[in-house]
Amino acid sequence: MVIVIRNLMQTQCCFLKRVKLLLEVQMMCRALHVHRKCLPLSGSAPMGTSLQGHIATKYTPSMRLHSSRSPDSSCRLSFRQANGLGHIEPQCWRVQVKDFSIRCYSRGSRRGLERKRREADVLDVAVAAEQVEGNLGETEGSALAEYADDSDDRLSIDLTTTSQDSSVDLHSRPAADLSVPELSRRAMNLVPFVNRSETLQKLVQLGVDLSVVQQVEGMSTLLVRSDFERDIMPYIRFLADVGVPADRLGHVLTVNPHILTEDRAELEQKIGYLVHKKFSLQEVARMVCRAPVMLLMSPQQMDQKLGFLQQTFGLSGPEVRLVAVKYPKILPYKKDKIALTRFQVKGFLGFSDVEMKEILLKEPRIFMTENRQLVSTFDYLHNTMLIPHRLLLTFPGALTHSPSALRTRHLFLLARHRAQYDPCLENYVSLKALVSGTDDAFCADVVKCGVQEFYDFIKTL
Amino acid sequence: MGSRFSWAPTAYKMLDGIFCIFKPPGLPVFRAVESIQRNLASDLNALPCYEYEIPLTRSQPIAENETETSLSIEAEPVSLQNWSEHRLVLGPRFETSDFRIRFVDGMSSSASGILVLGIGRHGQRFIDLIAQAKYLRVYHLKGRFGWATDNFTAKGRVLERTSYKHVTRSKLEKVCAAVQAAYSKQMHVLSGVDPDSQEAYEMASSGIIRPAKRHTSPLLYGVRCIDFQLPDFTLEVHSINEQGPLLNRLIHDIAVKLKTLAVCSGVRRLRYGHFTLDRALVRQQWHLEQIVDNIESNEDLLTPDKLLVGARAEKVKLLPPRGKGVLLPGPGDAQPDSCDTADENVSNFGQNSDR
Secondary structure (H helix, E strand, O other): OEEEEEEOOHHHOOHHHHHHHHHHHHHHHHHHOOOOOOOEEEOOOOOOOOOEOOOOOOOOOOOEOOOOOOOOOOOEEEEOOOOOOOOOOHHHHHHHHHHHHHHHHHHHOOOOHHHHHHHOOOEEEEEEOOOOOOOOOHHHHHHHHOOOOOHHHHHOOOOOOOOOHHHHHHHHOOHHHOOHHHHHOOOOOOHHHHOOOHHHHHHHHHOOOHHHHOOOOOHHHHHHHOOHHHHHHHHHHHHHHHOOOHHHHHHHHHHOHHHHHOOHHHHHHHHHHHHHOOOOHHHHHHHHHHOHHHHHOOHHHHHHHHHHHHHHHOOOHHHHHHHHHHOHHHOOOOHHHHHHHHHHHHHOOOOOHHHHHHHHHHOHHHHHOOHHHHHHHHHHHHHHOOOOHHHHHHOHHHHHOOHHHHHHHHHHHHHOOOOOOOOOOOOOOOHHHHHOOOHHHHHHHHHOOOHHHHHHHHOOO | OOOOOOOHHHHHHHOOEEEEEEEOOOOOHHHHHHHHHHHHHHHHHHOOOOHHHOOOOOOOOOOOOOOOOOOOOOOOOOOOOOOOOOHHHHOOOOOHHHOOEEEEOOOOOOOEEEEEEEEHHHHHHHHHHHHHHOOOEEEEEEEEEOEEEOOOEOOOOEEEEOOOOOOOHHHHHHHHHHHHHHHHHHHHHHHOOOOOOHHHHHHHHHOOOOOOOOOOOOEEEEEEEEEEEOOEEEEEEEEEOOOHHHHHHHHHHHHHHOOOOEEEEEEEEEEEOOEEHHHOEOHHHOOHHHHHHHHHHHHHHOOHHHHHHHOOOOOOOOOOOOOOOOOOOOOOOOOOOOOOOHHHHHHHHHHHHHO
């Protein structure tokens, strides 16, 4: 949709009037429920921009006003129809647009429409709505014709700068005639193309989140230009051959759309490498689902990472595979960071090599958590709650929890005289029961009280 | 889906008003606000946000799309007409920046207690009114004798150590009363009325004497010792326009008068005007449904007679007497957490005469 606001008055368009006009446009946008994703296409006005459109939020669109004293001011606000305009059907918002134009005129009609015409002291607001799909409605044109002097003038788009030739092209022709690459020059996201492009529709049906994918550089251009059968289908077949279930295909492509730019043979090589390393196909499929970024690593890189894990932690072959399958995100994770965390776990937390290996096998995620949180959680568990290392090994997942959540539960147990973490004594509370589960489950199963008592206790801290 | 909402924009519109949370210690206020914004965005995005997501079995039509007539219950979910309006194309509908949250009278990150927040258009307006009302705040300050630090809290750098065996409860109470008395003159100065006038008498008899302006120097209306187990002690402080460092310093000053040293080991705000702890949402409850419920339940506090107490002309009774029903027995707190009404608070001023 393009709103063209033309000021015929030349010199007498004062600042105040522009502000009023701005408010009108704001009201209209509010009435239209312009979604925030409806991005401004351009606020192009020649020779000293008078008015620039910028929609900030979806309910209260705000416009930025650039005032200039230049005599020429054919202001122009244009918005890309990004999402079919919120929740209003095209018929509805056409009516709204009509209302808007009437309102703009009726404001001036206090002084008399005739006088306005005579003096040409009019803010001639012409609203031309071009939908990407449809054309301008007849009703709107007739409604405007009642008020405007010259209908040709109203619907034509007046751009005098030569630097914006492309936009003249785009807007003087109906959008439906434009090819997709032509449109792509102007769009800021994939939204305008989805209704036209079968490829994008099929990707959405697969479950690919285009709003995420379009943030990857160059990916939206690739998707708009590609043909589903020709360019994307081979990769989907490949993923299906690997064993990725159909409902996870969208997730894999959302997280790692770069798969579509990879060479098919190379992808097969990577899978072949994993199979060669005695991963079963089910395991490979599971790894691809959980860490699709893994497919960007070359076989050499994968080999290095697996070897690094094996050497650093002293794992056997099946153990390496176990870790990789259990937490495949560790494969693309940086080696330096794993080594640093390992150093901290060994040097500061005081776990031995054998214990670290056990931790890695039980909870590989610990070696990918943020160091500071890991240390403070351990500090609370070990120094305040007095849980020894060997007990921490039974449930290393406790180390990934935040210290504040641990603290509230531990203090509540203390207040109830139930903070007993020694498995050899009665009323033993296991670490797993302490950290996992919802508050309801924790109160009912461990503390044996209502959850409201727990919340009341928290308020005394 | 266990939510009682079936359409996210409707739920979004209900997020408009005042709610109060219990800020846990150690969490900065802005982090708490961010956390609430994140929770709200994810809760709303879990609801149906786009029209094709509306369950076909819904009983009543959507209220906000009156113009939409073509949407029928028989509409097939598969035949999506407008592909551009799809969650996977437009992305999640609500972002954290969609929730404008303001708070009044924040606290330091180490303090805990009730925090009043406003969300939405009405919330922003009422937050201003609440700020202008200059509500009385009640704090529990935990102190510990024995050493002094550079920032008066227990976590600061230790500057000096002393003994504290000579301190008794009665000595501490005497000093507390002296501190309270020192502020009673300040009270009249800041209220802007002559202490000997009829107006001042009426003001004092109808409630507490509030400062005339929003931002003044701190005023303490009551300082009492409610718990004393050497080396720990707890003070209950009623105040207006106080700031976090002042409360920490208060502990230090009191200890110096007792010829010893002390640090402040905890600050907890029990009450903010009419907002009491039983209304507050703990961190686990910072979610859409609880916040909407809280906003609704707080509407009875947004009446003119409660919001306009800060104006000097108002002679309304400040806080209606309420039962001491809010007892939260804590682990170490042998005493009940009393939430005194202002009337009782005023009666404390009688103790000032002896100093």
